[in-house]
Amino acid sequence: MPKLTAQEYQQLHEIASADATLIAKATGFLSFVQDGDLKSMVENERRKAEMHYNELIDIANGESLNQKFEQLDGGLKGRPRNASVQSPTPIQPKSGQGFTDRIIAADLLDYSKSMTVRCIWAATEITHVGIRRALSEMARYHLDAAYEFFKFMEQKGWYVPLGANENAEQWFRQNHEQIISAHMSGRQESDWVSANAPMPS
Template identity: 30%
Template sequence: MSPQLGAHEVMEIHEVLSDTVDGINQFELYRPHVQDPQLANILDHQIQFMNQEYNQMVQALGQMAPLQGRPSKAFQSSQRSAPVYGVDNPGTTAPNPSGQQLSDRDIASGMLGCAKSSANLRMLASLECADPQIRRMLTQGAVNCGDQAYETFQYMNQRGYYQVPTMPQNTANAMLGMYQPASPDNQVPMQ
């Protein structure tokens, strides 16, 4: 890492580290309320990864040596399922009047929102960093959060908590078929 960081870098890193602590704390609060063993495994796996990633960031930032050769670890999902498309009798939902009792759907939805928000924050933070190693660490962190979000989405999708609406195939084909490859005349030659 560079011996000197820009003000934007320091503030963005501070925000990312604070967000990471908040996410770990939020997930720990969910833990006693989980009923489904599969969701408990996902939650535990993500808490463990978040703690490791947090410690890696703190350690990397505490050392005034280059981060080269020590790439951020990539998140490995424990879920492997194809998404279910379509809407099938979606249940109703409303705010939970009691924080004393959370459903697995509530917990998974909170986990998903946390991961999505953290992915956005990390990617935006990376765009403010001049140091290339910190920038890579933050972009990998954004990808990791995206992968955590997808793992949680897969769980929710399997249980019907997060259904994926579709549109008629001819409408999808018409919308996506509007785009054609750029013609060679529009391309700038590489030098």
């Protein structure tokens, strides 16, 4: 039966680490989310990330593949059983920090897109057909999650595309006014413009 290669272990490690980060993000965001629908989406993200994380650990230990993909190419029977199957401890946000629903939704939308690409990329680096299928299923989930976050933001008016006749600078400022205000507090409007002006040729 085939054994995992160093490259395959590396890819599993990358995805598991990304899932651990997603667990921490979702757990922290739940302390601040206000919208009921968004809260349910964040809870689902954390739950699925924990499931994916544990599935990846099982795969590395040779357990999951023997059960789900044993008819494909023999699975990974006999692999070392030295990895934890517990979800990583989430990082708690510092006291006084806060996130708006818009920031939470935008962050998880971006992370869902990133996880989709990560899982697809990892699948192309792995020869074991069972692991490739598992990662493809994870990528499909993240792709669907990205669409759900996109639709949520669109309905809230938080995902507004730039129109052909709009002023790009004004459009950018309107869509990111909250973030700009938070990060540029104390600076004058002219300071922001001069700091981001293109360098003279």
